[in-house]
Amino acid sequence: MTDKKIFKYIYGKPFETDAAAENITASEGLPPFVSVSEDFLHIAYDMTSNDKIYGLGEAVRGINKRGWIYETYCSDDPMHTETKRSLYGAHPFIVIDGKEVFGIFVDYPDRVIFDIGYTSVNKINITVGSPDYVFYIIKGETPMDVVKNFRKLIGKSYIAPFWSFGFQQSRWSYYTSDDVKNVINGYRDNDFSIDAVYLDIDYMEAFKDFTVSEERFPDFVEFVKLVREKNIHLVPIIDAGVKIEDGYDVYEEGRDNDYFCKDESGNDFIAAVWPGKVCFPDFLNPKAADWFGMKYKTLIDCGIDGFWNDMNEPAIFYSEKGLEEAIDKVLEYKGKNIGIYDFFGLKDTVLGLSNSFKDYSSMYHNTGSGIVCHNKVHNIYGYNMTRSASDAFKKISPEKNILMFSRASYIGMHRYSGIWMGDNQSWWSHIKLNLQMLPSLNMCGFLYTGADMVGFGDNCTEELALRWLALGIFNPLMRNHSALGTRDQEFYRFENRNAFRNLLKLRYALVPYLYSEYIKSIEKDEMMFRPLAFDYRGDRFAEAVEDQLIVGESIMIAPVYESNSIGRMVYVPEDMLGVSFRSERDYTIKSYRKGHYFIEIPIDEVVIFIKKNKVLPLVDSADCTAHLDYSTLRFIGDIEGKCNYTMCRESGVSDGRSIIAKENYEVVGTGHCDDLSFGKE
Numbered sequence: 001m002t003d004k005k006i007f008k009y010i011y012g013k014p015f016e017t018d019a020a021a022e023n024i025t026a027s028e029g030l031p032p033f034v035s036v037s038e039d040f041l042h043i044a045y046d047m048t049s050n051d052k053i054y055g056l057g058e059a060v061r062g063i064n065k066r067g068w069i070y071e072t073y074c075s076d077d078p079m080h081t082e083t084k085r086s087l088y089g090a091h092p093f094i095v096i097d098g099k100e101v102f103g104i105f106v107d108y109p110d111r112v113i114f115d116i117g118y119t120s121v122n123k124i125n126i127t128v129g130s131p132d133y134v135f136y137i138i139k140g141e142t143p144m145d146v147v148k149n150f151r152k153l154i155g156k157s158y159i160a161p162f163w164s165f166g167f168q169q170s171r172w173s174y175y176t177s178d179d180v181k182n183v184i185n186g187y188r189d190n191d192f193s194i195d196a197v198y199l200d201i202d203y204m205e206a207f208k209d210f211t212v213s214e215e216r217f218p219d220f221v222e223f224v225k226l227v228r229e230k231n232i233h234l235v236p237i238i239d240a241g242v243k244i245e246d247g248y249d250v251y252e253e254g255r256d257n258d259y260f261c262k263d264e265s266g267n268d269f270i271a272a273v274w275p276g277k278v279c280f281p282d283f284l285n286p287k288a289a290d291w292f293g294m295k296y297k298t299l300i301d302c303g304i305d306g307f308w309n310d311m312n313e314p315a316i317f318y319s320e321k322g323l324e325e326a327i328d329k330v331l332e333y334k335g336k337n338i339g340i341y342d343f344f345g346l347k348d349t350v351l352g353l354s355n356s357f358k359d360y361s362s363m364y365h366n367t368g369s370g371i372v373c374h375n376k377v378h379n380i381y382g383y384n385m386t387r388s389a390s391d392a393f394k395k396i397s398p399e400k401n402i403l404m405f406s407r408a409s410y411i412g413m414h415r416y417s418g419i420w421m422g423d424n425q426s427w428w429s430h431i432k433l434n435l436q437m438l439p440s441l442n443m444c445g446f447l448y449t450g451a452d453m454v455g456f457g458d459n460c461t462e463e464l465a466l467r468w469l470a471l472g473i474f475n476p477l478m479r480n481h482s483a484l485g486t487r488d489q490e491f492y493r494f495e496n497r498n499a500f501r502n503l504l505k506l507r508y509a510l511v512p513y514l515y516s517e518y519i520k521s522i523e524k525d526e527m528m529f530r531p532l533a534f535d536y537r538g539d540r541f542a543e544a545v546e547d548q549l550i551v552g553e554s555i556m557i558a559p560v561y562e563s564n565s566i567g568r569m570v571y572v573p574e575d576m577l578g579v580s581f582r583s584e585r586d587y588t589i590k591s592y593r594k595g596h597y598f599i600e601i602p603i604d605e606v607v608i609f610i611k612k613n614k615v616l617p618l619v620d621s622a623d624c625t626a627h628l629d630y631s632t633l634r635f636i637g638d639i640e641g642k643c644n645y646t647m648c649r650e651s652g653v654s655d656g657r658s659i660i661a662k663e664n665y666e667v668v669g670t671g672h673c674d675d676l677s678f679g680k681e
């Protein structure tokens with residue numbers, strides 16, 4: 001099938017990224033709407049004023065990407081302002097929906113520039129900086145069709161373990177096992193549902209990967225066991241940089257076996273991150289990747305069954321060379337009356353110390369079949385770190401499905417893990433950005449994803465926390481995470497505990513639906529989160545909506561993302577049933593005809609819109625996913641006649657992957673009802 005829908009073009013000698021899971025024969029002759037100059041890729045496409053452009057995965061701005069210039073380049077940058085061109089993930093895939101419907105995937109592991117109506121309002125210009133690249137044109141009748149064909153090309157998405165659909169609490173600064181215990185008690189004692197607590201860099205000994213501080217986390221194995229007995233999973237962070245320290249086994253093994261990236265003289269490339277000076281494992285070297293992957297065993301043997309890979313763009317705070325240059329420059333101006341432009345230059349030099357192009361140019365990989373400069377393969381470093389872990393998990397513990405998600409990513413990594421949306425801020429605009437990234441990431445195969453709920457940087461407010469939670473309950477990865485030094489934002493710390501408790505309970509009541517829709521989206525290569533434009537093609541109002549989403553087969557969400565709101569405008573694209581939940585058992589139902597409405601949404605409520613003749617399954621909530629009781633299943637919906645619903649459940653694990661069991665229900669109704677009769681087929 002793919003041969004007819006997908007056209008592959010190869011130029012020069014491209015680096016094999018492994019983004020595509022299927023090997024397609026290269027096509028001859030370009031489609032008429034694409035022009036390519038031979039020295040470097042330059043795809044030019046003329047849009048009509050109505051064309052909409054989707055995709056680019058993790059990126060700033062709207063669902064429709066038109067009107068900005070983006071660069072797919074894994075960037076450690078927590079300031080997700082509109083002006084940025086790249087974030088942590090690199091996802092060079094777009095869908096054009098207009099007079100022609102097709103997708104473009106530029107499989108190129110260095111920077112790709114997507115100018116989408118920025119330089120010239122009706123032009124798309126895509127450029128890469130070398131003559132060695134692959135790109136694909138993906139055809140389809142509709143944008144969804146294009147996405148499906150693309151997803152077939154790049155392979156099935158990773159399936160996260162069922163428990164990871166529970167709520168997860170994180171914070172950078174849980175320094176001791178007592179801190180972690182207090183957080184668990186804070187949730188459990190207040191009857192707040194929870195499944196996981198995260199261990200940020202503070203759990204390690206001097207920020208050394210695969211170590212645990214004996215002083216702050218004594219008897220770690222016993223601690224993990226104790227926490228598991230409370231149905232809590234601990235999820236430690238793993239950073240890309242390995243601390244340089246004699247006597248530290250990971251460092252010494254890496255050094256002695258030449259598993260680290262090199263500099264131009266063939267010495268280990270050295271830069272500074274959290275632990276101070278580090279070396280970076282050469283994940284493009286298969287032997288080094290195997291070696292690092294097996295290191296996770298240390299923690300898996302302690303009972304750990306989930307990880308997050310971080311700083312794997314890779315983030316660099318500074319290199320010795322960069323620092324020396326900056327210090328020289330600062331000293332040069334010492335005691336002088338600095339001209340303003342010189343001062344700006346000086347400031348740029350200091351600010352530019354981190355993640356500098358110059359440093360990346362001094363870093364080299366040995367792929368086994370040759371040496372390659374990091375600059376040429378920057379975007380697949382985090383991908384290969386995460387793949388190395390995922391491959392190792394199957395060897396270390398095939399009987400478990402181990403949770404894995406990463407910060408940096410590239411197309412193809414979705415086969416091995418999820419991603420989180422990186423270091424955002426406790427800003428209202430980042431609630432909306434969370435919503436807008438969900439469909440874009442789904443297009444690229446990243447289905448297990450979510451933002452740092454309530455915001456990573458900056459101080460949150462109780463109002464922001466509740467509004468963000470009202471969106472967070474739909475994110476597959478539902479994690480509250482915050483940075484060191486920011487205001488505490490564990491949900492039990494706020495005044496209106498009832499509201500937080502009830503929304504958390506609602507999440508758990510929704511888990512059977514969310515998990516089922518997640519699994520079905522993976523199996524069918526579809527998107528769990530869709531812009532209204534995808535489901536209501538030809539409806540010009542639906543096509544313009546940027547702040548509502550269709551979630552799975554049955555529902556639409558329209559969260560509030562502005563402060564001091566009493567509600568919001570909602571476009572109802574077909575007749576729907578609006579259910580205003582105060583808690584899983586306390587809700588009011590109202591029918592809406594297609595149209596625009598101002599809907600009142602008090603701070604402690606979530607409104608879910610159910611499509612006509614579709615159903616929303618709910619179960620009674622529980623303190624954790626392991627205690628969800630599917631015998632309490634009920635369905636809400638507006639059904640005339642019959643409707644079928646397929647429930648997906650994790651029934652075991654084989655070869656590190658969840659085994660999925662399906663249950664088919666036939667639901668019968670005569671108009672809207674919150675307790676429809678149903679039977680198993």
Ligand code: GLC
Nearest residue numbers: 172200201310407422423483
């Ligand atoms: C990075 C991560 C963040 C983490 C911090 C400390 O900024 O993105 O999630 O908390 O490092 O490890």
